[in-house]
Amino acid sequence: MDLISSLALGFSVALDPINILYCFIGVLLGTLVGVLPGIGPTATIAMLLPITFSLNAETALIMLAGIYYGAQYGGSTTAILINLPGESSAAVTAIDGYQMARQGRAGPALAAAAIGSFFAGSVATLLLAFFAPPLARAALNFGAPEYFSLIVLGLLVSIALAHGSILKALGMIVLGLLLGMVGQDIYTGTPRFTFGVRELFGGLNFVAVAVGVFGVAEILRNLENEKEREVGVTVVKNLWLTRDDVKRVIAPILRGTVLGSVLGVLPGGGHILSAFASYSAEKRLSKTPEQFGHGAIEGVAGPESANNAAAQTSFIPLMTLGIPAHPVMALMIGAFILQGITPGPNVINEQPALFWGIIASMWVGNLLLVILNLPLVGLWVKMLSIPYRVLFPAIVLFACIGTFSINQNIYDIYAIAFFGILGYLLIRFGCEPAPLLLGFVLGPLLEEHLRRAMIISRGDPMIFLHRPISATLLGLALLAVIIAVLPSIRKKRTEVFVEDD
């Protein structure tokens, strides 16, 4: 395969004025739905699918792809400004991004997120162009045992997410795992913790839980005292990164890009892990881990890069094998089919203009996003000067509308209220909501893959050690535990975890 001529073909498609226009419409729409809490790319793409009829295949898919990665950009904006993450990856951004905003550094946080996303998106696009087919093959080696071991590793390493006591962090993870159990067991069909409510058979909605424990809880905390109430951000110091900021974000962006690119290729939920993984990696590697959770810019730049890189590379299994990594990719398959193209291994050979056009358009789209978002940083930050008595009812209203629009399930609204109060109580008791969400997201995946691996091995747990990738991952997990309990390092670890108490 001649890569240069392929890429040239791709850019000739992507730089067609009509395609640039629709790419722009896509990323703009994506940014907007990403900014509005709860209204995600899934609903938007589903609603816009029918117009793909009137467009040609390249144009339609370029626009739909733009919505998807545009939303990854936009989602971080509300997470940083008002602590309201619209999806799992943005939840990590909220941890330090919102703290930065409280200190008047919303501008640098938004800028770091935008630059990190652009860099990661560009690199991941190149990766997509060079290695898509072999990478997709490699990802297929991940079966149930490998995913199980990967998640175990993720959970053990991610205990660093908390910045309070380790006991409370573990408690939060366990609570999150239990909340993740709600719903119908896929192996037997037995409903668990549903109290006979069929709306709960599908489990709790992630967006509702995240909006509750992060957004609503924060609002309640702000409202508890009229005098001490924060008006979002009091003073906005500067909009741009200082020289020190730039120095601090370079390494996290590079590491986030690598992590996100690798995890995004895995079709079984790797993209969920990417932001969490990047955050824990940055905290582990930082010389000043005590700043994490209090507005460390590394905690914004790293996860944002990882999340955007994963958004791009998650197109690899879709475009080369025809298998969707998550619901948005599943909708993209629908879009391909509506265009009379059956996604699968043959697309790259039968539709080279389409395949390379989409890849090239991702780079164009990322550039458009940066051009679109950097000037908007000032505008978004101004949003914080809206009086709080106006802002908070609007936030709650938008969050409820957005969450309801996903499944039209009234229990999702109840969940926002419930988890808002729970989140507030947790803040009062000094517990962190981030590990709770981590447990909530990873718990069901952990169970699913554990049980599937055990079925495939007919009940022999040695399957996790017999398979080389799985064994390696478990070895790394063990290593992480050993490092944590080694006495000499223990002292340092204690500093990491108990800086608050």
Next chain:
Amino acid sequence: MKTFVKILAAGLVAGSALTAVAAMAQDYPTQPVTIVVPFSAGGPTDTVTRLVAAAMSEDLGQQVVVQNVGGAGGTLGAGQVAAANPDGYTLLLHHIGMSTAPALYASLPYDPMTDFAPIGLVTEVPMTIVARKDFEPATLEDLIAYVKEKGEDITYANAGIGAASQLCGLLFMDALGTKMTEVPYQGTGPAMTDLLGGQIDMMCDQTTNTTSQIQAGEIKAYAVTTPERIAVLPDLPTLDEGGLDNFNLAIWHGLYAPAGTDQAIIDRLSQSLQKALADENVGNSFAELGTYPVPADQATPAALKQKLEGQIALWAEVIKAAGVSAQ
């Protein structure tokens, strides 16, 4: 650009005008129509629905929105539609699972026969018996002998309790008088991923999901489950040819409204469905997926009602004999 803005506007209305007043039957439809698919996006039923919905949008002059309400083997989405306002703006596109749910679920909150107003059959999708690329048996004959011999040593993927892929497996195992190890997944998407990766041995899935992978040589196909061979995979023998007499399974799809919907609206929708199924684009897309639209006389309330009645009786027996229960 003008149509783009128009459709965009319609889409936004779909999100916000949830409480709009129900319109009179003769004006129907005056607002976007939602078709609930009781399975996750990207699956075969979802694909079929999106193709039909796009064509029906043109005929009805209103956006037809597809909404995925997955879970509980399709009974959650079906239950939502059963309880929905019978104003013609919430419809259900469900497959064969509509007829198996009464046998699978002890406490079903709705009755498929009395809580829905049938609109018409949509398509009958053939299924294919497939396996990982390097699975030992070379032909259908070899496969049957191999499965009889190895039994539970073979892993068989399905998309969960009551899914089409599970029903197919039940019939197949029943016909062979053996049992394989069933490995449930959340939908056929992840199951196909594991089949492509060689993590599991076998699966039986609708042609909508398997045709492109079979043609690309990424998975091995042994047979189709219909009485006749199919045009898109002409080399594939039927199970009947392989010695499993009278093996016949197709995943039929039907469109329903909640019971109590105005007859004029039902007729309008049935008419629109027939038009959509006659659409060349829909026909071509269906063919590419290895299926075909039902003839116009099947896309009627009476035909769907008859199909549903017969299938409920059939599956009650098969499922009871296999001893499967969702709860």
